[in-house]
Amino acid sequence: MDSQAISLVRSSFKSIVAEEGGPEQLARTFYSLLFARSPETREFFPAAMDVQRDRLFTAIGYVVDSLDESDEMLEYLAQLGRDHRKYGVTDEHYNDVANSMIEAFEMFGGAEMWTDEVDSAWRNTLSVISAAMTGAANAADGPRAWTATVVESRAVIKGVAIVRLQLDQPMDYRPGQYVSVQVAARPRMWRYLSPANPVDGSGIVEFHIRQVSGGWVSPPMVNQTAVGDTWVIGSPIGALGLPDNIRDLLMIASGTGLAPFRAQILELIRRGNTRRVHLFYSGQYPCDLYDLPFLWTLAEKHSWLTVIPVSEEGSNPWWHTNPEPLPPLGFPERITGKVGKVVTSYGTWPGHDIQLVGNESMVNSTKFRLRAAGIDVATVRSDPTYGVQ
Template sequence: MDSQAISLVRSSFKSIVAEEGGPERLARTFYSLLFARSPETREFFPAAMDVQRDRLFTAIAYVVERLDETDEILEYLAQLGRDHRKYGVTDEHYQAVGNSMIEAFELFGGAEMWTDEVDSAWRNALAVISAAMMDAANAEDGPPAWSATVIETRTAIRGVAIVRLQLDQPMDYRPGQYVSVQVGARPRMWRYLSPANPPDGSGIIEFHIRQVTGGWVSPAMVTQTTVGDIWVIGSPIGGLGIPENTKDLLMIASGTGVAPLRAQILELIRRGNTRKVHLFYSGAHPCDLYDLPHLWALAERHPWLTIVPVSEDDTNPWWHTETEPLSPIGMPKRMTGKVGKVVTSFGNWAGCDIQVVGNESVVNSTKFRLRAVGIDAATVRSDPTY
């Protein structure tokens, strides 16, 4: 796409975002049109559409923001196309989605915003998006999804479970990526989780899952999962991972966001890494740093790895009565405060490859802090928040 078309797509999308209730209204309109025009597509989605509508808008925003980053966005779209094979999506469905999206934008924007130029720009953008996803899906000869059997489940802290599964066949994913997951208790309700371990040929995959208050799926994953349960897992997605350069790594994790960074550290150990790696591991309370003993053990054996624990509060909630583990001799002690502020108090980290993983608030505030000390935003990597 040329720069003018990209500019028109972005400006019209920003107009929708600026409208009160715009994202939700647009998503509702789109899905209403899609299900009316192609009723069979309703079977791809859960009965409750709230999460799906949010996810749609997040994905559109992510793509629109990166339309001029050709290689990166085409790879992301190819990953989405491979992942969508689990639904049984065909080329005709992509055409139906594109047509419904255009109609939804036109109805939402009205004649004043939706000019012929804007219409043409969006049609070109959606053609590129659809083509990238369809080409990748049609070229893939691997399974559309993996079946996985739960072989272990345990509680890390209240509201956080660690679940290990055995895949029915090995999955080739990059440490740092995430996958869509469906559990038997919540059919058609896919959730995105990051493996906490790198692939090693065994077919074993580990997830760290936090129960979201009021959530539809995570409570079932955390409290109802038992050994022998069958989960379905989609194709790997995401741009995080060990960079091909030799830069030192700055990793910043919040809560279960440590999982994809942990997987990369384990992979670096397997490769015999020598570059410096700093992991700032944060949570609201000290107990949220549930994987700290394991990370400390890794750091003790590998001098290139530094673990800095951070919590926003200095005390634990009333329900957590276990004693806080003592930091090993020579390891940084836990610091108190917002993780972005703590990270930048160590320096400006110029020249490092930087990854930030966690909830949207932590990711955004940390990026803001890094930019404030002169870090180029292009060097700070994070994936969409689902």
């Protein structure tokens, strides 16, 4: 796409997002038009559409921002296309989606905003999106989705569980990616989770799951999962992973955001890594660092790994009565404070490949601290679509 078309797409999208209630109104209009044009597509989505509307705008916003980074954008769309195979989506459905989106934009924007030039730019954009997604989906030779059987489920702290499953077929994913997961208790409702272990040939995949307040899917995952349950897992998505370069690594994680870094560290061990890895593992309370003993065990065996525990509060909440684990001799003790401030107190990390995973608030506040310390946050890798899955 040429620069003028990209500019028109971005400016029109930003105008819609800036309107009060604009994203929600546009999404409602789009799905109404899509379900009228293609009624069978309603079966792809849950009854409650609020989360789906958030996902739609997150995905569109990411693509719009990446239009001039074609390789990154096309790879993301290819991953998304392979993942959408789990729904049984056809090429005709993509046409219906594009036509419904154009109609919704036109209805929302009105004649003043939706000029012939804007219309043409969006049609070209949606054509690129459809082509990338359908091309990848049609070329994929693996299963549309994987079935996995729960072999272990255990609570590690209140509201957090570790679940291990046996896949029915091999799955190839990069440590750091995430997958969509559906449980029987919530049909057509998908939660996105990062495997906490790399592919090792065993067919075992491990998830670290936090119960989200008011969430639909995470409560049954955390509280009702039993050995023998069957989950459905979609194709891997995401841009995080071990870089091809040999630079040292700085990983900043909050809570269950540890999972993609845990998988990467285990993969580095498998490869016989020699680069330095600094992992800042954070949470609100000390008990949120539920996997700290395991990480210390790894660090004791591999001198290139340094784990710095951080918590915003100095003590645990009343409901957590287990004693706080003590670090091995010579290891960094837990630091109380905001993780971004702690990270930058160690310096500006020149020559490091930096990755950041956590909730939106943590990611934004940490990037603010990094930027204030003189670190170019454009080089900090943080999967922008992960948090709203």
